[in-house]
Amino acid sequence: MIKAQRGTKDIIGQDTLTWQKIQQNAQEIFQSANYSEIRTPIFEATELFKRGVGDSTDIVNKEMYTFCVGGKDKNENSITLRPENTAGVVRAYIEHNISRQSPPQKFWYFGPMFRYERPQAGRQRQFHQIGIELFGVENPTADAEAILMAQEFLKSLGLDDLEVELNTLGCPKCRESYKNSIKEALKPYLDKLCEDCKVRYEKNPLRMLDCKDENCQKIFEKDEIKKVILSDYICEDCAEHFSKVQELLDALNIKYTRNKMLVRGLDYYNRTVFEIKSSSLGSQSAVCGGGRYDGLVQMLGGTPTPAVGWAMGVERLFELVEKVEEKKLDYFVVSKYPKEAIKLCQKLRQKGFSCDFDMQNRKFAKQLEKAAKVANYAIILGEEEIEKGFYTVKNLATGEQEQKNEI
Ligand code: ATP
Ligand code: MG
Numbered sequence: 001m002i003k004a005q006r007g008t009k010d011i012i013g014q015d016t017l018t019w020q021k022i023q024q025n026a027q028e029i030f031q032s033a034n035y036s037e038i039r040t041p042i043f044e045a046t047e048l049f050k051r052g053v054g055d056s057t058d059i060v061n062k063e064m065y066t067f068c069v070g071g072k073d074k075n076e077n078s079i080t081l082r083p084e085n086t087a088g089v090v091r092a093y094i095e096h097n098i099s100r101q102s103p104p105q106k107f108w109y110f111g112p113m114f115r116y117e118r119p120q121a122g123r124q125r126q127f128h129q130i131g132i133e134l135f136g137v138e139n140p141t142a143d144a145e146a147i148l149m150a151q152e153f154l155k156s157l158g159l160d161d162l163e164v165e166l167n168t169l170g171c172p173k174c175r176e177s178y179k180n181s182i183k184e185a186l187k188p189y190l191d192k193l194c195e196d197c198k199v200r201y202e203k204n205p206l207r208m209l210d211c212k213d214e215n216c217q218k219i220f221e222k223d224e225i226k227k228v229i230l231s232d233y234i235c236e237d238c239a240e241h242f243s244k245v246q247e248l249l250d251a252l253n254i255k256y257t258r259n260k261m262l263v264r265g266l267d268y269y270n271r272t273v274f275e276i277k278s279s280s281l282g283s284q285s286a287v288c289g290g291g292r293y294d295g296l297v298q299m300l301g302g303t304p305t306p307a308v309g310w311a312m313g314v315e316r317l318f319e320l321v322e323k324v325e326e327k328k329l330d331y332f333v334v335s336k337y338p339k340e341a342i343k344l345c346q347k348l349r350q351k352g353f354s355c356d357f358d359m360q361n362r363k364f365a366k367q368l369e370k371a372a373k374v375a376n377y378a379i380i381l382g383e384e385e386i387e388k389g390f391y392t393v394k395n396l397a398t399g400e401q402e403q404k405n406e407i
Helices: 015-032 046-052 058-062 086-095 140-156 172-192 195-203 205-210 214-221 223-229 236-251 314-320 338-350 364-374 383-388
Strands: 043-045 065-068 078-081 105-114 126-135 163-168 270-277 286-292 307-313 329-335 355-357 375-381 391-395 401-404
Touching: 015 105, 015 126, 015 140, 015 314, 043 046, 043 086, 046 058, 046 078, 046 086, 086 105, 086 126, 086 307, 126 140, 126 314, 140 236, 140 270, 140 286, 140 307, 163 236, 172 195, 172 205, 172 214, 172 223, 195 205, 205 214, 214 223, 236 270, 270 307, 286 314, 307 314, 329 338, 329 364, 338 355, 338 375, 355 375, 364 375, 375 383
Parallel strands: 329 355, 329 375
Antiparallel strands: 043 078, 065 078, 105 126, 126 307, 163 270, 270 286, 286 307, 375 391, 391 401
8 A cells, every 4th residue: 555655644634624724814814914925836946945045054955855857957957845935935036026016025825845854743744834925124123023923823823822032143244253253162172063063163153053963052051152152243233123123022012032042944044033932842842933034035136135034834833723623514405316405505505505415315314314413404305395395404403393495
């Protein structure tokens, strides 16, 4: 028997109702805040992710589903299943000249993402993300608006107790001296760091702080290292920007904690970064991650455009939300006359009722049993009913029965 691939899941039965609710709430909340939906392809040129997500990230180095298809020049035809959606949205933003519309340009999306990771609770190879991207606004209001949207959406799902962690990465300029201080401090420990961190040390030292290796984290906990990590290195402009973000969050009554170790796993972030976590999720506790990425549009070939966004893991959200109960149908038509039954269902569905009927001409008792399971009312359509043109409607909760001429 062929089974679903490791790290993938079928979403079936009652679970689909909760998935639909998550998607519906997203649509309602984002649309009402003037975000339009964007649906980009699930595969893109490999180059887009190499450049957009960054060469020093785990995603690009270890987790991409990359294929070479047809043609002679394999690199030219190399495609990758999207591991995240910001790069694709930015590609579309540039390709369709969206920057010509007056800013901000606000988008939301929902869809599957693919990462070749070790499957475990809260970590799959095909998973789903809901996210927003907001283009064209440099000022801190956009950062606050993005975080507000995440909070509003979570609230709509009954999740109002999650923890927002906030940090600023500064700009490339102020980060430069910070990177050097961190490298300087870690130099004596270089051979004790994990293999990945040895590479990060050269390519993107800040990303070391995001390392999941216990040994590395222990080194970062050492007093002389911690002191450097926690030092204030942010330039005046970035500090001012960050303090305005916090001021706005306070005005919105959004609680957050500062986490100076929060650097996020992607290369493109600058200034504000944040994560939203739930302690009830165990070790994969992050539901949402995001931040500002002012350099990305230009890096991918567009005109310089500030931007901010986030992505939420839908599987992790699913674990947290109250599950939607299956609703019963309004009617189930019980009849040995399938033609009459299907015609009645056509009429009822056109009127907006939910209903079903028996297609196999089963015994009356069997049909009624099924009706009681799936519907609130049975409509009995026997010989007499058809001849005289009325319906016998049975309330399946109380057993009460009445004759009606119209439904
Ligand atoms: P993590 O540290 O858990 O690997 P990440 O930094 O790789 O997260 P992002 O790229 O920021 O995650 O993605 C945003 C959100 O998408 C995460 O907070 C998480 O909820 C979800 N997510 C990421 N990778 C997976 C996965 N493999 N399976 C399920 N959900 C995921
Ligand atoms: Mg990851």
